[in-house]
Amino acid sequence: MTDWIFNRDAIRTFRFVRCAFDAQTGVAHLVYAFDDGPELTETVTVPGAPFVLDAARTEAAQRALRLLHLIAGVSYYKAAVAGEIRIDGYAIDADTAALLETVYRNGLGEFAYRNGLDLRGKIRFPADAAPSQPVPALGLRAHALVAIGGGKDSLVSIEALRAEGVEQTVTWIGGSQLIAACAAHTGLPTLNIGRQLAPQLFDYNRQGAWNGHIPVTAVNSAIMAFAAVLLGVDQVVFSNERSASYGSQIPGTGEVNHQWSKGWAFESAFGDYLQSHVAADLHYYSLLRPLSELAVARQFARTDRYDAHFSSCNRNFHILGERPTSRWCGVCPKCHFVFLALAPFLPKLRLVGIVGRNLLDDPAQVPGFDALLEYGDHKPFECVGEGRESRAAMALLAQRPDWREDAVIRRFARQILPQLDAGPLALEPLLALDDEHRIPAALWERLRARFAA
Ligand SMILES: CC(=O)N[C@H]1[C@@H](OP(=O)(O)OP(=O)(O)OC[C@H]2O[C@@H](n3ccc(=O)[nH]c3=O)[C@H](O)[C@@H]2O)O[C@H](CO)[C@@H](O)[C@@H]1O[C@H](C)C(=O)N[C@@H](C)C(=O)N[C@@H](CCC(=O)O)C(=O)O
Numbered sequence: 001m002t003d004w005i006f007n008r009d010a011i012r013t014f015r016f017v018r019c020a021f022d023a024q025t026g027v028a029h030l031v032y033a034f035d036d037g038p039e040l041t042e043t044v045t046v047p048g049a050p051f052v053l054d055a056a057r058t059e060a061a062q063r064a065l066r067l068l069h070l071i072a073g074v075s076y077y078k079a080a081v082a083g084e085i086r087i088d089g090y091a092i093d094a095d096t097a098a099l100l101e102t103v104y105r106n107g108l109g110e111f112a113y114r115n116g117l118d119l120r121g122k123i124r125f126p127a128d129a130a131p132s133q134p135v136p137a138l139g140l141r142a143h144a145l146v147a148i149g150g151g152k153d154s155l156v157s158i159e160a161l162r163a164e165g166v167e168q169t170v171t172w173i174g175g176s177q178l179i180a181a182c183a184a185h186t187g188l189p190t191l192n193i194g195r196q197l198a199p200q201l202f203d204y205n206r207q208g209a210w211n212g213h214i215p216v217t218a219v220n221s222a223i224m225a226f227a228a229v230l231l232g233v234d235q236v237v238f239s240n241e242r243s244a245s246y247g248s249q250i251p252g253t254g255e256v257n258h259q260w261s262k263g264w265a266f267e268s269a270f271g272d273y274l275q276s277h278v279a280a281d282l283h284y285y286s287l288l289r290p291l292s293e294l295a296v297a298r299q300f301a302r303t304d305r306y307d308a309h310f311s312s313c314n315r316n317f318h319i320l321g322e323r324p325t326s327r328w329c330g331v332c333p334k335c336h337f338v339f340l341a342l343a344p345f346l347p348k349l350r351l352v353g354i355v356g357r358n359l360l361d362d363p364a365q366v367p368g369f370d371a372l373l374e375y376g377d378h379k380p381f382e383c384v385g386e387g388r389e390s391r392a393a394m395a396l397l398a399q400r401p402d403w404r405e406d407a408v409i410r411r412f413a414r415q416i417l418p419q420l421d422a423g424p425l426a427l428e429p430l431l432a433l434d435d436e437h438r439i440p441a442a443l444w445e446r447l448r449a450r451f452a453a
Pocket residue numbers: 075076197205211212213214215216217218219258259260261262314315316317318319320383
C-alpha cells in the first residue's frame with residue numbers, strides 16, 4: 001500500500017469506502033479510495049455536539065450522511081474519472097443513482113469541457129437496493145439554516161427573512177474570515193461548519209490528477225441538509241438566483257454551466273430527493289430563485305449595512321495560497337459583473353467606494369466586460385448574470401450623465417450598442433419575478449411584494 005502511486009490513467013475504480021458520524025464530537029468522516037490505494041478521508045465538523053437524537057432522527061441523519069458522502073465524492077472522482085464506481089458497505093436505489101449521475105455529469109460540465117473529456121453515459125452509479133419507501137416527517141422545528149457566502153446574494157436573503165420574522169441561523173462552511181465577518185455583522189445566530197478535504201487530493205493534483213471545477217454548491221447543500229437533521233430544523237435556504245440556471249454558450253459544444261448546482265435543475269432534484277429520501281419535512285429552497293441577478297442587485301442596493309464587509313470576488317475563497325490584499329480584485333468576471341449589475345441601482349460614489357475604483361472607466365477592462373456582453377466571446381465560466389442582463393445594464397448606463405463618459409460605457413455606446421436590437425435592452429422586464437421556485441407558499445405570499453418593488 002505504501003508504494004501506491006497515483007496514476008490517473010491506470011486507475012480503474014473509484015470507491016466510496018465508508019462514512020461515519022460521531023454524535024459525541026460532531027465529526028463526520030467521508031472515506032474514498034482509488035482501486036486498492038490509500039484511503040482519502042474528508043472531514044465535516046458540525047458545531048453543537050454532543051448530539052442526542054431519537055431513533056427516527058438517527059436514521060434520517062444516517063441517510064443524510066450517505067447522501068453527503070455520495071455527493072462530496074465528486075472532488076475525488078474527478079481526479080481520475082475512473083471507468084467504474086463502487087460503493088462498499090451500503091447500497092443505493094435507482095432514484096439515488098439517478099440523482100448522483102445528474103449531479104456528477106452536469107456539475108462536472110465545465111471540468112469536462114476544459115479537459116476535453118466526454119462524460120456522457122460514462123458515470124454510472126450501481127443501483128443495487130430496492131426502491132426506498134417514502135420517509136416520514138421528523139417533527140422538525142420551524143427554523144432556517146441560511147447559507148452565507150460573503151457576497152450580496154445571501155445578504156439579500158438574510159435581510160428579507162429578517163424582515164418577514166423568519167427565525168434563522170446564518171450558516172457557512174469552511175474557514176473564510178470574510179464570510180465570518182459578514183455573518184457577525186448580521187447580528188443573527190451563526191453556525192460555522194468545518195470542512196477539510198482529504199490532504200492527498202492536493203498531492204494527486206501535483207502528480208497529474210484531472211483537475212477543474214466541481215459543483216461546490218451541491219456539496220455545501222448536502223452538508224447543510226445533514227446539519228439541519230442533526231440540529232432538528234426544517235429549512236435549508238440558499239440564495240441562488242434565476243440567472244444561475246443559464247450557462248455559457250460555447251460554439252461547437254453547446255451550453256456549459258459553471259454554476260450548474262446553483263441552478264433550478266439541481267435545486268428541484270435535490271429538494272425533492274431530501275423530502276422523499278431523508279425527511280419529509282425538510283425543505284430545501286433558494287429564496288432568490290424567482291429573481292434575476294439584476295433584481296437581486298436592486299434589492300441589495302436598499303441597505304448599506306454590509307458595504308464595508310461583503311465581497312462577491314471568488315479570489316477571496318481559495319483553500320491554499322495567499323489571500324488577496326483587497327476584498328475586490330477588480331479584474332475578475334465576478335468583480336466586473338457585480339460592479340455592472342449594481343451600477344444602475346447604487347449612487348456612483350457608493351459603488352466606487354465599495355469596490356475601491358471605477359471598473360467602468362478603465363479601458364484595460366474592456367475585454368472582460370465584452371465577455372459579459374457575449375460580444376466576441378462567450379459568457380465567462382463564473383457566477384455572472386445572463387448576457388442580456390449585462391447588455392441591458394450597460395445600455396441604461398449609456399443614457400446616464402454620471403456614467404456615459406466612462407471609458408467602457410463610451411466604447412459600448414459607440415461600437416456595440418448600434419448593433420443591438422433596442423427591445424431586449426429594456427431593464428424593467430428583466431426585473432420581473434418568475435414563478436418557478438420552491439419557496440414555501442405562505443412565505444412567498446409575504447415576500448412577493450417586497451421583491452417586486
Ligand atoms: C476559490 C475558487 O474560486 N476556487 C476555484 C479554483 O480553485 P483553485 O485551485 O484556484 O483553489 P481552491 O478553491 O483553493 O481549490 C484547491 C483545489 O481543491 C479542489 N477542490 C476545492 C474545493 C472542493 O470542494 N473540491 C475540490 O476538489 C479544486 O478543484 C482545486 O484543485 O478553480 C477550481 C477549478 O476550476 C474551482 O473548482 C475552484 O472552485 C471552488 C470549488 C469554489 O469553492 N468555488 C466557488 C468560489 C464558486 O465557484 N462558487 C460558485 C458556485 C459554483 C457551483 O456551485 O458550481 C459561485 O461563485 O457562485
